[in-house]
Amino acid sequence: xxxxxxxxxxxxxxxxxxxxxxxxxxxxxxxxxxxxxxxxxxxxxxxxxxxxxxxxxxxxxxxxxxxxxxxxxxxxxxxxxxxxxxxxxxxxxxxxxxxxxxxxxxxxxxxxxxxxxxxxxxxxxxxxxxxxxxxxxxxxxxxxxxxxxxxxxxxxxxxxxxxxxxxxxxxxxxxxxxxxxxxxxxxxxxxxxxxxxxxxxxxxxxxxxxxxxxxxxxxxxxxxxxxxxxxxxxxxxxxxxxxxxxxxxxxxxxxxxxxxxxxxxxxxxxxxxxxxxxxxxxxxxxxxxxxxxxxxxxxxxxxxxxxxxxxxxxxxxxxxxxxxxxxxxxx
Ligand code: NAD
Ligand code: DAU
Numbered sequence: 514x515x516x517x518x519x520x521x522x523x524x525x526x527x528x529x530x531x532x533x534x535x536x537x538x539x540x541x542x543x544x545x546x547x548x549x550x551x552x553x554x555x556x557x558x559x560x561x562x563x564x565x566x567x568x569x570x571x572x573x574x575x576x577x578x579x580x581x582x583x584x585x586x587x588x589x590x591x592x593x594x595x596x597x598x599x600x601x602x603x604x605x606x607x608x609x610x611x612x613x614x615x616x617x618x619x620x621x622x623x624x625x626x627x628x629x630x631x632x633x634x635x636x637x638x639x640x641x642x643x644x645x646x647x648x649x650x651x652x653x654x655x656x657x658x659x660x661x662x663x664x665x666x667x668x669x670x671x672x673x674x675x676x677x678x679x680x681x682x683x684x685x686x687x688x689x690x691x692x693x694x695x696x697x698x699x700x701x702x703x704x705x706x707x708x709x710x711x712x713x714x715x716x717x718x719x720x721x722x723x724x725x726x727x728x729x730x731x732x733x734x735x736x737x738x739x740x741x742x743x744x745x746x747x748x749x750x751x752x753x754x755x756x757x758x759x760x761x762x763x764x765x766x767x768x769x770x771x772x773x774x775x776x777x778x779x780x781x782x783x784x785x786x787x788x789x790x791x792x793x794x795x796x797x798x799x800x801x802x803x804x805x806x807x808x809x810x811x812x813x814x815x816x817x818x819x820x821x822x823x824x825x826x827x828x829x830x831x832x833x834x835x836x837x838x839x840x841x842x843x844x
Pocket of ligand 2: 633700720722783
């Protein structure tokens, strides 16, 4: 199996490449990544001898065409992924998430290759805190931010190419991930690394917003299942079912790191802040037999904290620039 992984130097993509090397050592993996501020070649160091790395842009038609021609399957993680950045400057989100996905779709169409497109539950908008219903594969798209609107657009393109051109594509929408190698701009690593550098953690608004937290290895196991057993043209929602408010997560981080419960700052809320996400992942559980392995969130979070404690060489170089961006946003 020859596999082209876009965005393989980012958080989920790098963990996907590690997972693939561990569980499918016979696969030939090629990573295509532009190494934006979010990409880090060091994340692939442990598997460097098992992976070919190509430094390039998914909007580069010639390069993408050549790489797609030489693979069996494309797993498409590359994206601008951070909501707050999309509020500061939406342009790279439109370019990479929409135009980049279009470039990949045209290449897989030309060469008749299998595509799996990685998406997010944010395309559905948000739910009330007390809503009983969850997002399903049939929920209408209703994105709130430039990030989620661009991801929703890319999903629509994938669906159209599958239906109109018969491109053998699958799509998954996962909930919030946590684990090692996540950029320090994201909620969990930002709070952990703030504590480690002696800064106070930052909670947006009242901290009542709810996310469904899934370990990155559980997400990637689901992606592998879709690649082997998924049906072309179908979407699959992925989520652990473990919903927690931001205030609850922060309390757990402070507790696990031995900090007082009130050792954090409230900062102004994110404009348009989605209140709650919650995926109904019945389809992937019943049709493909997916089950999250990381059932104990406290233990998964403790291991993640440990990883950041022991790998400051990986995240420290990004920390100051990240906090400078937050200064611009007032958060
Ligand atoms: P990330 O920001 O950590 O990594 C993105 C990677 O894409 C980086 O390595 C970056 O260099 C690369 N990239 C960006 N623009 C590129 C371009 N034009 N050409 C080639 N490479 C480019 O993102 P992540 O958190 O790992 O998310 C990966 C995917 O999963 C995204 O599509 C995201 O929408 C989706 N997703 C993320 C989460 C989450 O909780 N992080 C949850 C569900 C879905
Ligand atoms: O649901 C999937 C999505 O999860 C992915 O599509 C996105 O790529 C990923 O970034 C993530 O989006 P969120 O906006 O939910 O994640 P973020 O880590 O930015 O924030 C999580 C929650 O924490 C959100 O409600 C905002 C809040 N927050 C965030 C930061 C950075 C804070 O309270 N304080 C912070 O410092």
